[in-house]
Every structure is written in C-alpha cells, then in structure tokens.
Amino acid sequence: METRQALRPLRILFHATLPVTHTPVFRSVASRRHQSTASRTKKMLKIPPHPDFLTPVSGQNHIIYNPPPSTASVYHTPFKFLPKSDPRRQANLSQLVRSSPDLHPSSRSATALPPLTRKTEARERKYNVTREQVEEMRELRAKDPMRWGVLNLAKKYDCSPVFIMMCCKASAEHKGREKERLEAIKARWGPIRTEARNEKKKRRVLLFQGAL
Amino acid sequence: MLAPEQIFNEEESHESSEESASFQQANLPRKTLPSPHPDRAPRSAKLAALHARLSLSKKIPLQILARTLVDPSADAHPQFNNANLAFVGASLLQYHTSEWIVTRYPRLPMGIVFSAMNGYAGGPALLRIARAWGVEAAAAPGEKVDPGYLQYSREKPTVLVHKWGYARAEVKELEKYKWRRGMSSRVIFDDPFGNTVSKEPKEPKDPKDPKEAAELEFRQTRDPDNSEIRDGDQNAHANFVRAVVGAVYLYCGSEAAKTFIKAFVLSRTLDISNLFSFRLPQRELTRLCDRENFDPPVARLLSETGRLSRTPVYVVGIYSGYDMLGEAAGSDLESAKIAASINALKSWYLYSPPNVSLPSDTFEEGAAPWEPAYIDMGEIIS
Amino acid sequence: MTIRALEKVSVGQNGVGAFILQCIKMDIHYCDQSGSSRGMNSFIKSELSKFAALNPQIEFAVSPRPRKHPLIIGHYINGKQKSICVRNMHALQILKKVELLRDSSGEKTKKVNKPVTSINESVRGVWSPYHGNGMPV
8 A cells, every 4th residue: 555655646647648558568468357376367457546536746635526427317407408596507607608609609619519410410490481382392292292202392492301291291192002002011021020110119119208 | 876865874873872872772773884983993903003103193083093994985974984084185185296296396397297296196106105004905894894994895986086176068078089188278177187077977867776776886886987986996095095184184284284295195206207208309309499599409429339230329419509408328310319309308397496495385384485486488399 | 298298106115204114913822821821921911011002003912822832923014924933932032022023024034235225316327338438447
C-alpha cells in the first residue's frame, strides 16, 4: 500500500504523458488471461483505482464525477422539459445558456453533436403543396393508382409520403387488388417466415409499450 | 332488488336481545339472521386480532369492524352491511389517491391517471390489500359464522360502490355497439377509474316467485358483460377495505383516514412509466416541441456496433437543439428512434415537481396556506 | 387518444407504509396427563396470558390433545402453517418457540445470499456497454 502511495505521483505523470497509447508489449500481456504463476496473474489483474478516486496532487478534497454507464431514467426530467416555476431550473441556469444555440452560435459548433441517423432528419418542414396541387394529386391517384403510387407522388410534389397518405385515399378496388397481391405473397411463405413475421409483430407491440 | 316486506322482516329480526328473548318465550318461530348478531362481535378472537393487526384506534368499536365484514350480498339490510361505510371509504380513497397522483405527476395524460387510479385504489388492488390483511372469507354467510370472517354470497347480488354515480343515458348503446367515449366525457360522466357507471340490474318484472327472482338475479350476477358484479369475490374484498377506511374516517376523523390510506394504499409500489402504450410517439414528440417552442426533435446516432452483423445495436438520442431529450438502444435505427422518442415523451409526462403539498394538507388546523400546485397545459394529441 | 394505458396493479411490501404481522393464528395443544406436556401446562398457566396480551394481532386457540405430545401450530397470512412439537420442554423454552413462530413470515426458510433485495430501480440504472466512458486498463 505504501509503495502504491509513493508511486502515485509517478503514475499520474505517466498517465499525463502517455494517456492513450500503450506499448505493444503491455497490450499483449493484457490480452493474455493468465500468467505462468498465480502470483503473476494476480499482479496482472490488479488494476489501479479510477483516477477520480485518487487524491489530486494538491491534496485537497475534490468532487468525484462518475456518471453512470446506463441510459438515463425516464423519471429524470431533461432540463428543457422543466417548467419555468421549477426550482431545479433556477439552480442550473448555466444549462439554459448552453442549450440555446442562437445565444452562442460560434462557441458550440454543430460538429460537437453526434451525427444524424438519416440525412432527412434535419430537413425543414416546408408547406409547399398548394390546394390545387392536392386536387391534382388526388386526380392522379384516382386515375392511375399503379403509376402514381404514394412514393412517386411524394417525389413529384416534393413532400413526405405521410402527407400524400393524408391527402389521398386509394379506391376500394385498388386497395383490394393490393391486398390480393399481398395475400398471394403471404401464401408462398413457409412456416419459418410466417412465424418470424408474427414474432416481428409481437416485438412491435412491445416496442410501443416501451417493453423491448 | 329487495322487496319492502323483506326489509321489514329484516328489521324485526335484528331487534335487541331482550325482545328476541321475549319472542322465544312466546314460542314464536324465530327467523335466523342473515349475518352474525352485533353483540357477538366483542367475543370474537378473530375480530380482535384483525383490529390489532390493522393498528386501528380504540375509538373504532369491534361491532363496527364486524359490520365492515358483512357484504350486502350476505345481509341486504343497510344498517347491518358495509355498503354505506364502503361508499364513504371509496370516496375518501379515490379523493386521496387522485390528489396524490395528480400533484405528483401533473403532466400525466388522463388515460394514464385513470389506469394509475385503478392500480392503486381499484378493485384488484383492494383485493390484494384485503388478502394481505389476512382476512378470510366465510364458506357461507349466516348467523352462526364467526364475525371475524368476511361474509358474502356469490349467488346473491351485491351493491356496487358507485351505484349512486351518474349513469349515462346512452350506457346501453355504449356497451352494445362499443361507442367511442372521449377522455373529457369520461372525466365528467364516468367513475374515477374512467369506467361507465351502469345502472343496477333490472328488477324482475314479476317477483312473485322468490325462487325465480333469485334465479334471475343469479344469472345477472354471472353476466359475463358485467365483470364488476361477476367478480363478486373481488368486489366483496374491495368493499371491505373501503368500509374500513370509511369506519376510520367516521370514528377517528379525516386526518386518521388520510394516514391510514397513505400507510396501506399509497405506500404500495406502482411504476407509472410502465403504464404507457404509445401509438404515434414521433408525431407526438414533434407536436410537443411545436407547442412548447422547442427546436424540432431530430434523431442522432450516439453509438453503434455491428452494423453489418446479425445483431447490430444502435444507440439513438433524440435532440432538440443541443439538448438531448431521450435516448434508447435498438436493433435497427427505426426502432431505436421510436424507443428514444417514447423515452423522451415519458420523461415529459413523468415530470414531478419537488416538495409538492397536497390540497388535503390544508385541512389540518394551523396548516400552512395553500401553495398552488403546478398545472400542466394538457395532452399533446387529444 | 394516441396513448393507451395498460392495466397494472400496485405491489405491496410489508413494512413499507404499514407493517402487518404475518402470523395470524396460533393453535396451542396440550395434554393433561402425559409428562411431556408438563412444561406446556406451566407455560399456559404462567406465560401465555402475558404473551397474548403483548401480541394482540395473533388469535390464540388453546385446546387439549389427550395422549399426544404438546404442539404449537402457527397459521400465516400466506396460507401456510408451521408446527413445532414442544415435548419435554419447559415453559421458557416453549416461549422461545412461540416467539419464533410469531416472528416467522410463513415462507419456507431459504438461503438469502444477497445483502439487499429490492424491487426499486437502481439509482445508477442498468449497466450498458454503450454508455459511460470506460476506463482504459
């Protein structure tokens, strides 16, 4: 224990100079699970305490910040969701400065944020489709539903497929045809695929209950 | 449900012991009582043990505790069954539970509030509480049963506690055609659990033959649509718990009743975050951010592993501007995004203000003045 | 109406909020003649009334069981019973056994090898390999 205490400044120095890069020798030793003798294995498995738990060089008391390696609980309300009257909001006003990008556009660039899952995530909502265009797309959909499917219409009018589905309703005849086609496809599924699809449905129910 | 003559007979049969003695002296046939005589209560060991087990005050007499154990299906006379006490107790239970839920989680949607109410103070929860109190049901109710047993009959109809509630005019159509009921109409018209108050089962048109009437009532109690009555077991146990709360209120006051409810009902654990089942979480979150003037939510990939493998994991966070609102892991980007949106919405709905005081705290003498609780704007997509 | 509520029932933990003694009834059997009941008879005479007064939550039923060893049976809220034969024990030993039955929860005895058993969520959440900054070893 004493030797450890004595070696501590040295180790800190070592950590400071070589924070990430390990020597290849060290890595090969660490990747092996045991050494030739029990005492050497024991020695190898002895890991130093987390740097937060070491007393700093100045020897003063300090705050240990060790965030939990887990998803935040839903009972932990994000700062943005706290109402104005909440005392936790007043107590943590620095968050407010941090969270408003228009206050400090230069200090935190967008690169600090993790990447988007899709490019379409960040698109602006545009309300570009006019009433006449809606009428037109309804006509098109009614005239030739095979040619003017939802995705084609969405591409033509530069809007989201959901919006097309909100505007137009396919005819019962087209719906029936599509359903028949789908049934024919389903009829060709074997037992494994059918079961897999059923399980997928069950997983989806669980997903929306937050139980997955 | 009960013919007036029967009630009259019942009253007579519950005369004081002296008079019944004189009846016996006159060799008149004495009708057996439907439930044990109240005079027997102080001599019942079971009852005294139950009284002590619940740590009830000495102010509550054993006779009253015995009365809380008699369900209307065992003894139809309102002065000897627990219907009235249960009604008082149910109002108190529902009041304290609802104020506790609403002040603790002011943003909960109404459907979740109803479900949480049901989880804390509904029939199934009260059944479990009664079981945890060690109350046993008598095989069949009657005069000779020990007053410490819960007495109810599965064959006879009982009184539902919310019988006196407002019954909608269209309740039949609601049941038959499954009409849609909006949440706001549930708040106003229905019982505290969001269920419709159905009218009493109809009286038999010609109750001349008591056997036939009993048969009809039996069928009504076994009606599969009327689950509340069908589950007579649960209803009797729940009514008992409600009646004990009512008795505590009547004999020890509102503060004691509140403490009792807190100790036995509200101290139980119910994870409200498990009550949600979403349909359109992403749209709902977008609407929420619009309503509150937040930046629109975007999904960002926090970390991932094994994208090309059979079991990939993506950790997706929902961001509004620079703030992360929720995060979740999923086996594909879409489901991770949905799960993260659900977490973000839950953390909105499950906001809980610190140091809340309940409205009923101000009932005490010398209580601090009422500080208004946080009230939320309401549901996002109603 | 986009959120549907699921039905869940709250879970009670004895001692959180209120404590209910799990032993609800105790049957005490004795024999007037046999020598193995001598201690039991003196227990009934001297100790039982005191014990019963101290534990009003328990219903006591004393009944003779001629030509048999003395017996105590505890009945519990979970529907289980525990019985102890107290032959040839003297009153204070029987008192110990009665206290043992009173303090029992009625569950089968099982090995508890975790210091804490809780249904509450951990403060630090469920560990995930994708969160937190791991420490390089």
